[in-house]
Amino acid sequence: KGLLGKVWDDQMSSKMLGTRLKKVVMNYQAMNKYGVDVSVPSSLSNRPKLTGPELLCQLKDKVEVVTLTSDLQPFSSLPWASQLPSKQLTSDLGPFRTCAVVSSAGSLHNSGLGKEIDSHDAVLRFNTAPTSGYEKDVGSKTTIRLINSQVMASDEHRFLSSSLYSTGVLVAWDPAPFSANLTQWYNKTDYPIFTQYQRYRKLHPLQPFYILHPHFEWQIWQRIQDNMAEPIQKNPPSSGFQGTVLMMSLCEAVHVYEFLPSRRKTELCHYYQRFFDAACTLGAYHPLLYEKNLVKRMNRGSERDIYTHGRVTLPGMSALNC
Ligand code: C5P
Known part of the structure; x- marks a missing residue:
């Protein structure tokens, strides 16, 4: 029997x-x-x-990449409003032809995918994932870095001072209460995303830096739950899946690397750290298992691409005829 049974099965369940x-x-x-x-x-x-094409059209129809702008309440009445961008991320950036989304999975280690990743017009990386010293496997181009508010707030990651965050466009998100409006979220963020944002902007005023509207994470969550056969974790989707949907909105075609694990599948959590935990690949807090089921169903590439390159091919929203 071939590769089937070795690559991600789109019916993965918490029972397994x-x-x-x-x-x-x-x-x-x-x-x-x-x-x-x-x-x-x-x-x-x-x-x-739903079939892959139906899922893609549902995603296009029901999920919108919205970022915070300086004219939005409650920010427009705050003294630091002008630190927020005046326009949407999607109107400032792109469209790109080809894009790479680089998950931080341990299975990128020894993948040799660096050149292929860098050949895309835009590359998205996540949180604290480095390129320096890992170029052979993950490349060196960073067009966008998607970070969570926990990384922004933790002393360990030196968010304000480390040069890791200074390349490309920064985009941040924070787990918000499910039905909160912006004012309610502002008063009840999971981590201090807004104080850290203001500090970072003061230190690096020229680097573009966007904050995702919390509707985005919960709209994606709803797409996952509506298409799964069991209840999923009531927590926001992982940075990896949020970033994939973000790039589908900016690019004509998207390659996602090692989100669905290749033959290099490992319990090594990240390619850049000696830490082992199956939860990194299968999810605990995030509904990651279900995100992967959905990505497998939407994939337009082959099983072999997944097996050898950990590579999934997704169309950009603009390329869809719904
Ligand atoms: O751990 P972190 O959130 O920074 O990793 C970025 C993303 O890469 C995750 O949100 C997840 O979607 C994906 N990932 C994965 N398997 C791993 C590690 C990360 O799918 N072992």
Whole structure:
């Protein structure tokens, strides 16, 4: 038998996880820290399963990349409003022809994918993922870096002073309460995204820096839940999937690397750290398992591309005829 059975199966379920991870996922499913209040139908398993093209059109129709601008309440009445961009990320940047999304997975280690990744018109990286010293495997071009508010706030990552963050366009997100408006979120962010944003902008005023509207993360969450046969974690999707949808909005074609693990699949969490945990690939806090099911269903590339390159091919929203 060929590659099938070796690459990601789009019906992955929390039932297939080990005992420890299963428990963690169940805890998150019960916790509901962000007050997700959607009624998930009790008969999830006999809903019609959408095809790849149908899923892509649903994503295009129901998810919109919106970033905070200086004219939005409550920011427009705050003294630092002018630090926010005046225009949307999607009107300032792109469109690009080809884009690469580089997951931070340990399976990028020894992949030799660097040249291929750098050949794209734009490259998206995540959080604290470095290129320096890892160029052979992950390339050296960084057009956009998507970071979460936890990275921005932690002393360990030296967000304000490290040169890691100084290349490309920065885009940040924070887990917001599910039905909060911007004022409610502003008063109840998960991590201090706004104080850190203001500090960073003062130190690096010329670097473009956007903040995602929290509707974006929850619109994506809803697409995942609506297309899964079981309840998913009531937490925002991972940076990896948010970044994939972001690039689908800026590019004609998107290659995502090692989000669906290749033959190099490993419990090594990140290509840049000696830390092992299956949760990095399968998810615990994030509904990562289900994000991967959805990406597998939308993939237009081959099983072999996944197996050898960890590569998924997705169309940009502009290339879709819905
Ligand atoms: O850990 P971090 O969030 O910075 O990694 C960036 C993204 O790469 C994750 O949000 C996840 O989508 C993806 N990832 C993965 N498998 C791993 C590590 C990261 O799919 N082992």
